[in-house]
Amino acid sequence: xxxxxxxxxxxxxxxxxxxxxxxxxxxxxxxxxxxxxxxxxxxxxxxxxxxxxxxxxxxxxxxxxxxxxxxxxxxxxxxxxxxxxxxxxxxxxxxxxxxxxxxxxxxxxxxxxxxxxxxxxxxxxxxxxxxxxxxxxxxxxxxxxxxxxxxxxxxxxxxxxxxxxxxxxxxxxxxxxxxxxxxxxxxxxxxxxxxxxxxxxxxxxxxxxxxxxxxxxxxxxxxxxxxxxxxxxxxxxxxxxxxxxxxxxxxxxxxxxxxxxxxxxxxxxxxxxxxxxxxxxxxxxxxxxxxxxxxx
Amino acid sequence: xxxxxxxxxxxxxxxxxxxxxxxxxxxxxxxxxxxxxxxxxxxxxxxxxxxxxxxxxxxxxxxxxxxxxxxxxxxxxxxxxxxxxxxxxxxxxxxxxxxxxxxxxxxxxxxxxxxxxxxxxxxxxxxxxxxxxxxxxxxxxxxxxxxxxxxxxxxxxxxxxxxxxxxxxxxxxxxxxxxxxxxxxxxxxxxxxxxxxxxxxxxxxxxxxxxxxxxxxxxxxxxxxxxxxxxxxxxxxxxxxxxxxxxxxxxxxxxxxxxxxxxxxxxxxxxxxxxxxxxxxxxxxxxxxxxxxxxxxxxxxxxxxxxxxxxxxxxxxxxxxxxxxxxxxxxxxxxxxxxxxxxxxxxxxxxxxxxxxxxxxxxxxxxxxxxxxxxxxxxxxxxxxxxxxxxxxxxxxxxxxxxxxxxxxxxxxxxxxxxxxxxxxxxxxxxxxxxxxxxxxxxxxxxxxxxxxxxxxxxxxxxxxxxxxxxxxxxx
Numbered sequence: 001x002x003x004x005x006x007x008x009x010x011x012x013x014x015x016x017x018x019x020x021x022x023x024x025x026x027x028x029x030x031x032x033x034x035x036x037x038x039x040x041x042x043x044x045x046x047x048x049x050x051x052x053x054x055x056x057x058x059x060x061x062x063x064x065x066x067x068x069x070x071x072x073x074x075x076x077x078x079x080x081x082x083x084x085x086x087x088x089x090x091x092x093x094x095x096x097x098x099x100x101x102x103x104x105x106x107x108x109x110x111x112x113x114x115x116x117x118x119x120x121x122x123x124x125x126x127x128x129x130x131x132x133x134x135x136x137x138x139x140x141x142x143x144x145x146x147x148x149x150x151x152x153x154x155x156x157x158x159x160x161x162x163x164x165x166x167x168x169x170x171x172x173x174x175x176x177x178x179x180x181x182x183x184x185x186x187x188x189x190x191x192x193x194x195x196x197x198x199x200x201x202x203x204x205x206x207x208x209x210x211x212x213x214x215x216x217x218x219x220x221x222x223x224x225x226x227x228x229x230x231x232x233x234x235x236x237x238x239x240x241x242x243x244x245x246x247x248x249x250x251x252x253x254x255x256x257x258x259x260x261x262x263x264x265x266x267x268x269x270x271x272x273x274x275x276x277x278x279x280x281x282x283x284x285x286x287x288x289x290x291x292x293x294x295x296x
Numbered sequence: 297x298x299x300x301x302x303x304x305x306x307x308x309x310x311x312x313x314x315x316x317x318x319x320x321x322x323x324x325x326x327x328x329x330x331x332x333x334x335x336x337x338x339x340x341x342x343x344x345x346x347x348x349x350x351x352x353x354x355x356x357x358x359x360x361x362x363x364x365x366x367x368x369x370x371x372x373x374x375x376x377x378x379x380x381x382x383x384x385x386x387x388x389x390x391x392x393x394x395x396x397x398x399x400x401x402x403x404x405x406x407x408x409x410x411x412x413x414x415x416x417x418x419x420x421x422x423x424x425x426x427x428x429x430x431x432x433x434x435x436x437x438x439x440x441x442x443x444x445x446x447x448x449x450x451x452x453x454x455x456x457x458x459x460x461x462x463x464x465x466x467x468x469x470x471x472x473x474x475x476x477x478x479x480x481x482x483x484x485x486x487x488x489x490x491x492x493x494x495x496x497x498x499x500x501x502x503x504x505x506x507x508x509x510x511x512x513x514x515x516x517x518x519x520x521x522x523x524x525x526x527x528x529x530x531x532x533x534x535x536x537x538x539x540x541x542x543x544x545x546x547x548x549x550x551x552x553x554x555x556x557x558x559x560x561x562x563x564x565x566x567x568x569x570x571x572x573x574x575x576x577x578x579x580x581x582x583x584x585x586x587x588x589x590x591x592x593x594x595x596x597x598x599x600x601x602x603x604x605x606x607x608x609x610x611x612x613x614x615x616x617x618x619x620x621x622x623x624x625x626x627x628x629x630x631x632x633x634x635x636x637x638x639x640x641x642x643x644x645x646x647x648x649x650x651x652x653x654x655x656x657x658x659x660x661x662x663x664x665x666x667x668x669x670x671x672x673x674x675x676x677x678x679x680x681x682x683x684x685x686x687x688x689x690x691x692x693x694x695x696x697x698x699x700x701x702x703x704x705x706x707x708x709x710x711x712x713x714x715x716x717x718x719x720x721x722x723x724x725x726x727x728x729x730x731x732x733x734x735x736x737x738x739x740x741x742x743x744x745x746x747x748x749x750x751x752x753x754x755x756x757x758x759x760x761x762x763x764x765x766x767x768x769x770x771x772x
Contacts, residue, residue: 009332009339029332029342036331037324044352184352184551185558193350194320200352206494230487237490266483291482 005035021057022211030199040157040178045201047183048245055179059136068138069124071145077152083121089114115166126162129172136177143182150192157195216250219257227264228253235286244276252276266291309361315354415464418495430502433459442514451507461496468492531760534616534732553626560630570594600632601698608703610640610676616732617702618660625650639681642671679713686716693723701729705745712744717751730758
């Protein structure tokens, strides 16, 4: 078993903080466990709560290369695992023919030859397995692939190996940290969930969100950051189609800083709402609620 | 008890509460806790959660079971309570009150003093004092007696009534308004209110936790875990949902419909392949020197069904009809057309309320206020409603329409007029009946569901979101 990467839960949190990612107890704990148990992490939660960012930050933190597989409908093994470079294979056969000119080339030799590493195109999953240097594998938005395609991932997630019929099994030279993210547009299969540690990322608490704003945007003043996160919390309590995400909070904070606003009043908030909210009906509703005191 | 048994017991409790925990996950949890310092209760909890809970809607159940199961075992297994010890709190209290130092702390205070202190603690957002007050309040007001078989909600209600949180909230707002120079803008007022409300909410949670702790001490963890078991949101019964549960259901319904819409759209796109597309195949054969090596198929374009919902909205089944309508409209893009009708003993079309409306809740309010559904006395009369429906709109049902009837078929012993359903079935593509009652109650008393059901393509029990989702998926 490889040496563990992290000392303790607290050290994970501190190190993540040093790369500007503010983790809470739960996040740090799961990352720590993933390393110790050598298991992938399945990160679920609303859009824009820092799921992808977590993987990137962890990669930065341990100085590893990030290999990313963006999932989409119709993803197949030739895009995710490996593919034979058939053009090169064809050339190889042609070349053989030219050399021997009419002579009967030994077919088995050629066959062994063309199904070798030289003709293999590695795709993200295989690349992560074969990497010599430390890597973090990010399988992004895994809920976008069809249920059947999920099965492609199972072997690599539980045994860290890829079986290639013509070549045999490629085992991992080292166990990479693996993150899977999902926006929860569909239920993932039990088989996949069972192999992963589960982490749900929700909107952060008021205090944590304020810290995030302060770390990410150093120009923002303490007073403004406080106001921003409180207004955002207020908006999240309204029933909307899509609540503002952390990244949208950050965008909004940047905008306010650019506009030179130090103290947000209702009118200014209303004018810049379109940065936080992306549906016209949401903007109207939130604007109304914020100005007319929505007494409950 | 060794750790293995302790965990096994915990997992058993989780399974009893309805969480699916597989053997692998069980083993993972055992492995995980070996890497976690046991005296760190939070880390312990997250380690268990990461390995055992794979669905966010199960988190709350997990948390409750965890709190109860491990609350009484602190001392034995060094899972220490993160709360500061009592003496420390007393010290804090006396510091805060200043004058009352040494006077026995909270116990010696009058209710007025306690209220005053709660007010100050909330104003300052002082967590520790709030915790102490929560404890004191439960001890003083809940009237808990050992062995009394009363649920936790009763104690919670009694405690909170005595604390008068609404009054305090009002006072806090007044005070905040007075303090602000030149008055508060609406926005500031709203923000202040949000802040205080979240503090009050925290206090409420403290009180709940304290009551739970005491109940566990009284009855034992295993017994408590049983009484605290709550159904998962997708399994809450529509007909017997409490107000809180209804709010929870309303929140759960949106993500569920979104998932379903994605699934239906996908199913439509990736369904079976269509017939051979000759032109396209020949065109592609050119790159293979005229050999049709890569046959191309036409994409099928399945027609979207037209949905007609006819819902009983009389008292007992109103919640069910509301959720079903909400569900159907949320994925209306998956259907070519949705029309809806509601009835009690008269029937009215309500499609217009949903048109161009963003917020389905609004539409449902308007239905309740404006739809003309009462004919004589406002008691369900399925027979008359169906007859009127057929007379006025029956011609508009075509071979493309799928008709969904919602109701418990409790007809108050009126004439059933089941021939209408038969006539509808002959015109429509499908007719389905959804009944929110458990199957065991069908055809008891004045329920005549099988008389109607005989003419339907299917009668489904539909008591919770899970069943509803399954049915709607089957439609698309």
